[in-house]
Amino acid sequence: MRQPFPFSAIVGQTEMKQAMILTAVDPGIGGVLVFGDRGTGKSTAVRALAALLPPIRALVGSPTNAATAEDHPDWAEPVSGKSHDVPTPVIDLPLGATEDRVVGALDIERALTRGEKAFEPGLLARANRGYLYIDEVNLLEDHIVDLLLDVAQSGENVIEREGLSIRHDARFVLVGSGNPEEGELRPQLLDRFGLSVEVRSPTDIDERVEVIRRRAAFDTQPEAFLKKWRAKDTKIRKAILSGRAALGSVEASDAALRDCAELCVALGSDGLRGELTLLRTARALAAYEGSDAVTRDHLRRVAPMSLSHRLRRDPLDEAGSASRVLRTVEDVFA
Template identity: 75%
Template sequence: MKQPFPFSAIVGQEEMKQAMILTAIDASIGGVLVFGDRGTGKSTAVRALAALLPPISAVQGCPVNSQFAKDVPDWANLNDKQVAAMPTPVIDLPLGATEDRVTGALDIEKALTKGEKAFQPGLLARANRGYLYIDEVNLLEDHIVDLLLDVAQSGENVVEREGLSIRHPARFVLVGSGNPEEGELRPQLLDRFGLSVEVASPKDVATRVEVIKRRDAYEHDNTAFMVRWQAEDAAIRDRILKARRALAKITTPDAVLSDVAELCLALGSDGLRGELTLLKAARAQAVWDGKRKLTRDHIRAVAPMALRHRLRRDPLDEAGSGTRVTRTVEEVLG
């Protein structure tokens, strides 16, 4: 089985790659929504980043990837609870998936006849401590969207049937992609994504040729291609790990907090989730840049991806939401 395409070998799409990196530094940012053309590397990027990250420690055979033996659910029925390294999980949530497949299913008959909580874990269990990827997220059925909203809020999946209840942790980075021409995303789910980026097919011949060359090399000379990008991927991984360690030590001046609040007020974003996400993303950007103090430059760098999907529609303004954010940043921050 081939390894995922190297993250550092992805041509262009800098904003998408940066958003992925920021959520790898601080998972509490809340995931990434990627809207744009088909075939622009959306699913490639999330799999590449997960493969780049160091393995996680998990109990072998645990259906929710528990880090410690004491956290393995009773219903898992594991006798041997050895901890081993495993790749960061990336789980696809396909369109048309049933509720039982997403959340897991309880065997009511076994529970009633044998008095045992028989539970078949779903996709949310497998995604714990990893990534949940949803292609065409804007086409998800409403009841699945509601489930995701509940889990994203609590970090826990609850399955209840006939008076029986099963709970397990479900904390993951949610990555959704789609084409806005095929349908809009429900506002409630849209607001749950920390960052939003827009991607497009490259417009110049040289860039398109480079994409073709790298993909062709990956498919037909895979070993040499992977070795070629190994060092660059390792450098990104080391930089992410260094940024994670520095995150708790970064200084946040009150003046920058005022900038964040003033910017969100000027844009008319609802609630405080915009401010909180902007602050987290800016801090992640700062430590990625190797800085110890948050500045306006870091706010400027991440404001479009943190705020563009939180704006109310303005029928009198034909500029895109990203342009509106950039324009307001210039007006507020100078």
């Protein structure tokens, strides 16, 4: 199987790459929503980051990539107990997917041939301990998006229907992408995503030329290209793993908590999800960079991706939501 494009070789799109790295450090941040033009490397970045991470250890034959016998669901076929290394899963959720395909359903074949009431796992089971990627998430049916966000937040998929009562682990990083010109997400759903970034096609000629050069090199001489970028990918991987290990020890002072609250109040953010996500993302950035405490600099750098999609629309303000967040940050932190 061909290796994905190296993560460190992706040209530009700094904010998108940083958001994905931070969700790898702390998957509890709540996923990433990437809005922007087609062909800007959204799906490439997801697959590249998953390939950059170390493989996961899973039981052979487990439909949920269970790490131990205790995690293996009791409704599934018994497994031998042997485990092996598998790549971090990246599961695509197609636009036309039904709810049964997403969450799982009654196994009709076993019901007809054996007369047994058995469960056929869906995409959420396969995505456990990995990434679930939805292209054109703004065109997905609202009830499916609601369901996905609920499961992503709880880490568990629960099915109660057709005489089945099934539950299994479903811990994954949800990454949604789309083009806002083709439809927008409801504000309630926007708020449920942890981070949001906007990507644009580069307008700088030299940058576009570099994109073409690297892609052509990867297509024509993939082994040499992968070797060239391996050291940089390894550096990012080590920083992510170090960040995961250090995450629990990163301190957030009362001053940092007050900064989060004051910033969200100034922006008019509803509820408390904005503060909680801002703090969690800043802590992940601090851990990734080897800092032992959250600072205003960390908060300033992650505020746009944590809060821009939670703002109420202001028809009198033509600035983008990220610009509004940055402007408010400077006012609050002045």
